Amino acid sequence: METTTQEKAAPSIPRLGQPAPAFEAQTTHGTLRLEDFKGSWLILFSHPADFTPVCTTEFVAFAEIAPELKKRGVELCGLSIDSTYSHIAWVRNIEEKFGVKIPFPVIADLNKEVATLYGMIMPGESKTETSRCVFVIDPNGTLRAMIYYPLTTGRNMQEILRLIDALQTTDKNGVATPANWKPGEKVIIPPPATAEAAEERMKAGFETKDWYFSKKSL
């Protein structure tokens, strides 16, 4: 069955742990559907507008981390409410002026369909631009994380890489990650769910502060 952009709905924010909203969109790499990314992690991100300074710094920064993301099986896809021609002109300009080739597709969401599905427009900030949103979608198409930044503030690429590392570590090892965690550091063992398991946890040999708080190295 063909999957295209879901029926128009009232603007809403997608929910973590649920299937990411399906879409079909024109991009700088041709027509793409969300399902085309199945089997890979996807970072779908929006920016307010082409040919603007903060967005340009972000595109350069996303391009710079693209090889690291590729090693982790992650694809990138940008989006703004601009035309394909504007996107093409802008990415060519970035290459010419900044010496950085943009390797990922950029959605031309002129009718705001995808932006509306993903809740990328914050009317309190702008009714005609998407805010700086990041949606992390796993290889099964489930929305796993969201980051929303305002128009004025460029995103932190190291945090995006850290988030991917944390999610993939969680999936691989069935653990959680503490505040400011970085790869190589100790991870959190999920708290026991029963009194018996809590008793066992105290004797399990982990680094345990109390029955609900245990860490271990991977």
Add this chain to the structure above:
Amino acid sequence: MPCIDSSGQINEMARKLLDAFAEGSSLIATADKTGLPLYRVRSGARELAEAGLVEPANETYALTDAGRAAMAKVSGES
């Protein structure tokens, strides 16, 4: 369309995809062989199917007569 221009000519990416599908490669093997990301293999295959050059077959794509003719034409030109 990235794979096919307005005059119906296939480009380099389309030729690579048709080459791989002609050998019976899966979508993942086609991505490996061509160096294209999997999402571009999928979207490119969809374009080729819409142009009648390939058709779905066993979770990958097989060339149609039109696809084989397009390949023969490209081979004849090179």
